[in-house]
Amino acid sequence: MSMAVVGLAAGMALGFAGYFGGFGAFLLVAALGLIGFVAGKFLDGELELGDLFRPRERDGRRR
Template sequence: MPPTTVGLFTGLLLGIAWVVGGFDAFVGTAVLGVVGFIVGKVVSGQLDLAQYLGGASRAPR
C-alpha cells in the first residue's frame, strides 16, 4: 500500500477518534499509532534499537 494511502487512512481514523471520543481518545490513538509504527519497523528490520537498549555496548564473550 502506498505511503500516501496509509497516511490518508491514518488521518481519517484519528479524525474519527477525535469526533467520537474527544481529545483524549485522539491523543491515545495517535500514541498507539506511533508505537505500532515503531514495532512494525523493528519487525521488518528497518530499525535497530540495540544501541538504545544497550545491546550494542556488550562485549562478546
C-alpha cells in the same frame, strides 16, 4: 499499499477518534499508532533496538 494511502487511513482514524471520543481518544490513537509504527519498523528489520537509545554523532561518524 502506498504511503499516501497509509497516511490517509491514519488521518481518518485520528479524525474519527477526535470527533467521537474527544481529545483524549485522539491522543490515545496517535500514541498507539506511533507504537505500531515503531514495532513495524523493528519487525521489518529497518530499525534496531539500539538505534532508539544510542546517542547520535553530530558529524555522522561513530567512534
